[in-house]
Amino acid sequence: MTQVTCVVCEGQVTLPEGAMEGEILLCGDCGTELELVRLDPPAVEEAPQVQEDWGE
Amino acid sequence: MLRILFTRLRQEEKLLLEAARRLGLDVALEDVKDRVWGGVGADDDVYLCRCIGHGQNLALARHLEGQGRRVVNPASVMELCGDKLATTAALEAASIAQPAYRLALSEEGALAAAEEIGYPAVFKPVTGSWGRLLAKVNDREAAEAVIEHKAHLGAHHQIFYVQEYVEKSGSDVRAFVVGGEPICAIRRESAHWITNTARGGRASNQVVAGELEELLRRVHGAVGGDFLAVDLFGTDSGWLVNEVNDGAEFRNSIAPTGVDIPEAVVRHCAGLGR
Numbered sequence: 001m002t003q004v005t006c007v008v009c010e011g012q013v014t015l016p017e018g019a020m021e022g023e024i025l026l027c028g029d030c031g032t033e034l035e036l037v038r039l040d041p042p043a044v045e046e047a048p049q050v051q052e053d054w055g056e
Numbered sequence: 057m058l059r060i061l062f063t064r065l066r067q068e069e070k071l072l073l074e075a076a077r078r079l080g081l082d083v084a085l086e087d088v089k090d091r092v093w094g095g096v097g098a099d100d101d102v103y104l105c106r107c108i109g110h111g112q113n114l115a116l117a118r119h120l121e122g123q124g125r126r127v128v129n130p131a132s133v134m135e136l137c138g139d140k141l142a143t144t145a146a147l148e149a150a151s152i153a154q155p156a157y158r159l160a161l162s163e164e165g166a167l168a169a170a171e172e173i174g175y176p177a178v179f180k181p182v183t184g185s186w187g188r189l190l191a192k193v194n195d196r197e198a199a200e201a202v203i204e205h206k207a208h209l210g211a212h213h214q215i216f217y218v219q220e221y222v223e224k225s226g227s228d229v230r231a232f233v234v235g236g237e238p239i240c241a242i243r244r245e246s247a248h249w250i251t252n253t254a255r256g257g258r259a260s261n262q263v264v265a266g267e268l269e270e271l272l273r274r275v276h277g278a279v280g281g282d283f284l285a286v287d288l289f290g291t292d293s294g295w296l297v298n299e300v301n302d303g304a305e306f307r308n309s310i311a312p313t314g315v316d317i318p319e320a321v322v323r324h325c326a327g328l329g330r
Contacts (some may be wrong), residue, residue, distance in 0.1 A: 022087045052188070053111050055186045
């Protein structure tokens with residue numbers, strides 16, 4: 001079970017099976033959306049905030 | 057090759073990749089948000105543009121098409137679907153029924169538009185998604201408040217799109233059209249008047265046949281495109297087309313319909329290769 005440290009609260013976030021670079025993870029401790037920017041070793045950054053024209 | 061371009065990896069892009077791999081297609085999933093574009097010659101690849109920002113997606117599609125590449129959806133379709141007023145105009149030109157609306161260009165005009173449509177009225181931004189900044193306005197005082205707030209939201213919000221509120225008994229329909237063929241639909245139910253599954257609406261299967269199927273073909277005829285998601289209201293006097301989306305999310309629609317939407321999309325894309 002691979003884990004990565006939240007860049008906001010330093011909580012441990014578990015990577016889902018088959019995780020891919022660019023995927024969004026949710027920190028269970030602080031609720032921050034994290035972008036998985038690297039897989040090996042895993043690293044995350046705060047995901048960009050939703051913009052006005054995001055969506056379908 | 058099929059290139060699936062994204063700026064934020066959603067479940068949809070992963071499902072598209074998995075479907076393409078299952079079909080044995082030559083496919084690449086590419087994070088494009090930090091890439092520099094231009095200066096590269098044309099190729100025979102098909103570009104499935106799935107950037108989450110509509111403006112970025114459209115910019116990329118225009119650029120790629122300018123270089124002679126085949127983009128899904130075409131930029132012209134993104135333009136139509138990304139602007140509520142452009143969609144409305146295209147549907148109106150094709151005599152496709154939709155909720156009554158009024159367009160206004162000033163705060164005074166917006167209030168008059170709401171009065172003309174009658175209450176409740178729905179104020180919609182001409183761009184946007186996921187039900188963001190929709191406002192159901194129940195009376196004149198509420199309309200005045202919403203209009204005053206919109207006046208501070210920037211130039212996009214100075215184009216006032218006011219739509220009649222359609223009583224839909226707690227549900228509406230989202231239908232998917234791939235390559236001009238209606239493939240499936242869901243009925244979305246919610247206690248809230250906004251039924252988007254992105255906002256917690258529940259989905260069940262909606263049979264696509266007869267009048268609905270024919271209407272969806274007409275919508276595709278009016279808008280074009282490779283992959284559309286069409287939102288409709290069922291009323292006593294027939295179907296009304298509410299919105300047409302060019303960058304559809306579909307994760308919540310596969311299980312209720314039993315239709316492999318991502319596979320249908322990548323299969324269609326594979327057929328576009330030159």
